[in-house]
Amino acid sequence: MAVNAYVLLTVDPAKTQAVAERLRNIPRAIVHEVLGPYDIIVELEGGTQEDITGLLRNKIRNVSGVTSTVTCLCMEGRAGSG
Numbered sequence: 001m002a003v004n005a006y007v008l009l010t011v012d013p014a015k016t017q018a019v020a021e022r023l024r025n026i027p028r029a030i031v032h033e034v035l036g037p038y039d040i041i042v043e044l045e046g047g048t049q050e051d052i053t054g055l056l057r058n059k060i061r062n063v064s065g066v067t068s069t070v071t072c073l074c075m076e077g078r079a080g081s082g
Contacts, residue, residue, distance in 0.1 A: 002045050004074040005052045011039040015065030026059050
């Protein structure tokens, strides 16, 4: 079963567009520039939670201009999720 996550990013305002463009190169990622407390939201899909962790470490957090991230793992399809 695929694992999905939303990653909420705070980005240096001068680099928002460049960061968004770089993140759009991540396979199976959907990138949204948003207004509010976060600057970009990335929808990710991976085969496992470890895949999501690898994308965060290697493809998102190290992008110049990303100042912080909050990751929300989706719980659909898991036992006890309601």
